[in-house]
Amino acid sequence: MVSSYMLSVLTLICINIVAVTGLSLLTGFTGLFSFGHSGFMSIGAYTAAILFVKFNMPYWAVLPLGGLAACLVSGIMYPTLRLKGDYFAIAALGFGESVRLIMDNGGNLTGGARGFGGMPTLTKWPEALLVAVIALVLMRNIIRSRFGRTLIAIREDKIAAQSMGINVARNQYLALAISAFYCGVAGAMFAFFMTYLQPSMFDVAKSTELSSSVVFGGIGSLSGSVIAAVILTSIPEVFRPLMQWRMVFYGLALVLTIVVKPTGLMGTNELSFGFLRRFARKIISVGKKSSQDTTNPKGGK
Amino acid sequence: MRRVATAFLTVFILISGASVYGADSTGPIKIGYLAHLTGDASVWGIPETNTAKMAAEEINAAGGVLGRKIEIVSMDTRSNAADAVNAVKKAVAEQNIVAVLGSNWSGINIATSSVCAEAKIPQISSYATAVKVTINDDGSVKPWAFRTCFMDPYQGKVIAYYLFKELHKKTAAVLYDIGSDYSVGLTQYFEDNFSRLGGKVVGKWAYKAGDVDFRPQLTQILSKKPEVLMIPITYKDISLVVRQAMELGMENTVIMGGDGASPAMLAMAGPELQGSYWVKHVSPEDPIVAGIWKKYNAKYPTSGEYANIYKAYELVNFIADIIRASGTTDGETIRKAIENCKNFKITDGTITMDPKTHNPLNKSAVILQAVGKELKFVTKYAPVD
């Protein structure tokens, strides 16, 4: 028997999978780091909540509408794409904070700092999983398409891609818009999971968590993002007793990952049984090599 | 979708650690205490949790409740709603807690109220003062949410009435935190009442949490020469605001604020805060409150948060008494008992719950004034029309 607590953690994992997958298109496959994607979640969440509570639109309609709203707003970031990556990351931070401020000042529309409630718990276990799976399948198709390959080309060498005739800014913007859509949908799901929204739920810390999950899981790996989302959600629960130190280890893990294996946990690989087999074989062979060394001290390299 | 399957396999392996406990009617009665153990607000959360445990020990030493010991299950909110919701869900599923006490933040309590409602256990806030904690937007009451302290509408009224009627001040400026439900709410209720009495709010300026320099706003405020500077914010911001206001030349202006104040701010801005007024729930000079505070400081690292220490103690004893009076830990029964309690004895007085709002009737506020290094009791105050 699975307790309602475990179900709600699983639901939260699905929400995070949608968000992290969307962001991985921008950060992982296109190489643009963002500090402000919680702003898109916020837009999606509030749009969905307001449409549901004040305009009585159905749940399954407000989810994509929330995503669409976030997608449309992402247009304001277009000018920053022409610039170097660092400009974009910080501008994104400014964006996230600005969204929060708008929600705080929303008066009766958004409830401001006092929050917006009245949503029933409609994001539940089997439905959330369905949305996550659809999101993943869609993303897989995007990545495998010509558009996906274009993004990877841009990530690897912007100038080479440009000289091949690729319109860098336009493709980067599409990646941003799609990532915004995904985060918007995730935000909408979140609204009906928490049943109550406050602008402070979507802060810089949340953006940073999302972005670092993508990197941690593997830049350019979809299953890496899924695993990272799983870890991101479940670790706080598993390590509840170590609350304060959890974030310390998280930061340390991030640094170590980048220094030791910059491509992240999964690198650019996708999880499959073939991969697991190769991984297991590598571990076994490393084990064999070290035992050989100890028996033969003069063993040369 | 092999890959998705593999990913979810990982999920189940990771969570398989959590198992489900069955209902236990002979072991200890488990009571959840929701508080901030990490983050900025841990300055209140840690003393509240420690006091709850201290109160539980006392009760157990005196024989427990209904022949069983009580056990406090501490839940960390991590100062954010999503984590608080998960913490409560986990405690409900794994430890079978019969009630949730705390926290002192409205936003978090509003979010956890739906979890408690679903689990059919009552939640009693410590100092969460926003209206929405117990009352829905449409005016209906939340069946499972209660509080034993006053609300922001009342607090705003206290401040407005005290300033206008007792201190005879007619103009006020407000500096508030745009991102804090507490600050925004208190500002609105203060302005409504102050204007109704005939006073004038010459202007409201906002800042964002994390800001440290308020001089742009303060310069504008001082140019309007208000008689009062009302600051419904928390203690750290209070210290910085007042210091910068004095530096900009503020004089002969009364400073007043709400229960976000704390003796800690006197260490940061003692000289500048002299003579300022603060609304609190209980007075440090009340002998019962002082006694509990002393007991706490003897046992744990010293804390100046006497009000939260008192409240945690009161809540644990209150729920224990409710369970005793009901003769059972059944959710619906104790819920009704709380809802209908009339002149029920609590640590420092009695409480009568208003069944329509789940707020206590006749809870008066206490006005304190910063004198020297302490907040000294001025008077108990209940606004009279």
Next chain:
Amino acid sequence: MSTFFQQIINGLSIGSVYALIAVGYSLVYSILSFSNFAHSSFLIMGAYTGFFLISTNLMPPLLAIFIAMLVSGGFAMFIERFAYRPIRAKGGKSLYYIIASLGISIFFENFVVAAIGANYRTYPSLLPYKAIKFLGLRISILDLACAGIAIFFLILLEFFLKRTKMGMAIRAAAFDLTTASLMGVNVNFLLSIVFLIAGFLAGIAGVVLGIKYTVYPQLGSLTTKAFIGAILGGLGSLPGAIIGSVCLGVIEACTAAFISSQLRDLIVFLILIIVLIFRPNGIMGVYVDDKV
């Protein structure tokens, strides 16, 4: 609008602290082309070290502050050696530097919270918290001292960069790291020095911030404003960092005072976007095309 000049003073005061932070950050950016988000950690290191040393009353405050600067400088060198150098050896993609620096800042801020506590600590008062009245304006003594310190160190930095051999090497490396190394510059040593300086500046900024606004683990979040100031002025340009930061301070003060204190950050963000549309490299930025 009678408060206009006072608001300019307020803005200059806020901006000068941003400038001190932004310069250290810009220095690293001009050489390695990445945003060192760990700069906030160097700042916190300086703030806390200064606080603890001064509180013990074992030494004159100036010495304590100097030691605090050394500590944060050393910390910065340590981070460069063990976190950034391995990344550089492996190819040094800008994205990796960003993540590593992010990880460090998350680690350090939470480490301070967990190990030392989130409580606010007040520096013992070293200077009177009073203001000078000048032509109807109020300028705080603390602000003058902080601005003075900022200007002092910036002049020192300018001297170092323009008049010493090491400074010349740094300027060469800022232009083209690879060529500089070909000309015989010891890049590893140079980078250590650069980070030492950045750490110094962050350390003194930390002490200044700690004195003005008390010491707490999230003090480093003010570096975000400094980064925005550096972007406004033009990443990679030191004068740009100073001008951008000071402008940012004044814009913030005037926006909060005369337009809307509730929407201040939103308006500042919009202004940033508009500036970037017309001057993509900031006010003073010089666009150096990537060489193929």
